[in-house]
Amino acid sequence: MKYEFSARAHTLLSSPLLSIRKQTRRGTLISLAEELPAEELFPLPLLSEAASTVISADAGALQYGDPEGYGPLREWLTGDWLGGKGVHVAEGGVLLTTGSQQAIDLLARVYIDPGDRVLVENPTSPGILQALRMQGAVIIPVQGDKDGLLPDHLRSGIRQHRPKMLFATPSFTNPSGVLWSLARRKEILELCISHNVLVIEDDSYGDLHFQRYDERPSLRYPSLYALENVSEGGHVLYIGSFSKTVAPALRTGWAAGSRELIGMMTAAKQMADWQSSSLNQRLLHHLLSVSAFDLREHITLLNREYNTRLKLMAELLKRPAWKSSVYDMPVGGMFLWVSLPEGLDAMALLRVSLAKGVAFLPGPLCSVSGGSERIRLNFSHPGRDELLLGMNLMSEAVSEFTARS
């Protein structure tokens, strides 16, 4: 039959990520395009033990759970925040979701009507842009520098567009890897509070902080959510995830905010899929609070390894092919955000790279508009050999273009 899809459904089909994913899974491609953690570091034995214990202990682990998610895991999160960061989470102020992406989507659905103006830190993650486009938002980019969003730019965006909200990733922005300074965090938050702009803070990468990884980075760079917490004004919705720090297939992210906002998102969650897997949530809770697993130690291990991979990638970018490329060296996250030699177009480079067997994320997917002079390279997933081979192929592809010009 001839289908009549909804007006904005076509916005979903723009992403080349779907086909890149497929080719990578077939083993025909080295992918520097995605945001996968290193699976060789997953705590498999402890997870396996947790799974069999949880399932054997209580048939309730396989039953329907609550739409807001497994209570003890929500309490664990609340306790972790209070103990680790001194942050008080509102009662009823946490919702467990299917990864951080679902938190973004649910928020968009309960808060945005078509035509609503939404400010977005630019560049940003493809997932945020997709959810906003599907909801019909008018997306307004806000620029930043190495310390975070530019307050003047934000202020004029607010005055000109009277937006409902701001999407930002203050810690290791996807894709640029920027870590906002404390001063900038305070300034941006203050601006949003004074103009009644809701801030959606995606902190999916915040724990992947490589500098002095023996300390708790959270003590030095409080989230916007933590900064506002004392006044409890509810201007910040915090989004976190266990996908990068434990394992993505558990599909457990969360949103934290005021009781009113989380209540509305919970109602949307119930409508969207009743609830995420309470089995996975119980498994995580067992891992975090019963087993020998130590999340902070595990994150330290991840950060040491990811830092090594980042440095290797940076070394490989010193090769001649990349001599007119520039990038800022991040101190965390999963990505390098590289500007291409002048005149080289990211989408054109992608076609050549795919033919050679390597993929990356072209800048336009991370950009409100434009972005074709940049590419995002993931360094967390490829092991040493894969990284060497992948970057060799990338260098070849770049050289083909630069040799021509």
Added chain:
Amino acid sequence: MKYEFSARAHTLLSSPLLSIRKQTRRGTLISLAEELPAEELFPLPLLSEAASTVISADAGALQYGDPEGYGPLREWLTGDWLGGKGVHVAEGGVLLTTGSQQAIDLLARVYIDPGDRVLVENPTSPGILQALRMQGAVIIPVQGDKDGLLPDHLRSGIRQHRPKMLFATPSFTNPSGVLWSLARRKEILELCISHNVLVIEDDSYGDLHFQRYDERPSLRYPSLYALENVSEGGHVLYIGSFSKTVAPALRTGWAAGSRELIGMMTAAKQMADWQSSSLNQRLLHHLLSVSAFDLREHITLLNREYNTRLKLMAELLKRPAWKSSVYDMPVGGMFLWVSLPEGLDAMALLRVSLAKGVAFLPGPLCSVSGGSERIRLNFSHPGRDELLLGMNLMSEAVSEFTARS
């Protein structure tokens, strides 16, 4: 801060189910309101073994998977259909979702614009109504009898409203428990095909067929999807789930349809939450295809037990309090759809029942409009003692009203 929620967000807050769920979990309520399977029948030892095997075998089980879901489980479903029902599923024609509810929601998002007319078998499940209301559909009820939707009523609905689609549950409609006859299935399908109306067939309860439970009910009552399959016209989107037949906490449902429709839903799935838990999907696949678990045998066991519970509930409805109530005895599913003694209002009865410690689903939640003269009672979850106590409390509540009038 003062939040500005989207225009239709308030449609989400109408359901009393959220608070019923909460009270039930606290143990302060006997719930005949929900659609929970009996957890004492979950195949726990085999699931526990599957979980530890799957996690130990391959770190890939904890990594991000594909948005369309774990390939081998999709292949298992395709093979099960071909072997069990002779139905050919299109290549790329299956999407795994977070339960059947997510399949409904994703379809609604890619197919419905605000103001689009949608036909709905009436009464229907609260989940279908919520997803349609959130999407801004104009919902048009279609009435049925004990053999399924009334073709004349459907025909006039199509002519008058020119709808995009029809939502129906031909096997054990939630809440009414109706099993459409074969003749009616063919007639309704034919009507929809000839008017280019997309049919969304929710078959979440189809396997819970109590009559002659030693045979495969599917051989006698093909789904609309199976009936159209030969022509491959793509007019039917089939929605199924393992929530009722294996365990809900695995959160694994699926949609099957044409490659084009499933492709669009997969793009929406990626935007909504990237993917459901591939760990749970692998666990299910291991259970179904490697372990000693036999799904057909397990379903036979479920049906024997549920039939016993249904009969007990029907016995309890013979008590004096219910003497002017009527209902059709279903041959499957999870619910009795009971009309109340005349003049008794379902929402008023719910308030009294909750005070006594028992909950049911009031008819208006299952109805496009009206429905206050009916209630939905779940018989699959409560064990014998709980059912006796719950129905005693229900009888007391009903008597309080009928004694007054």
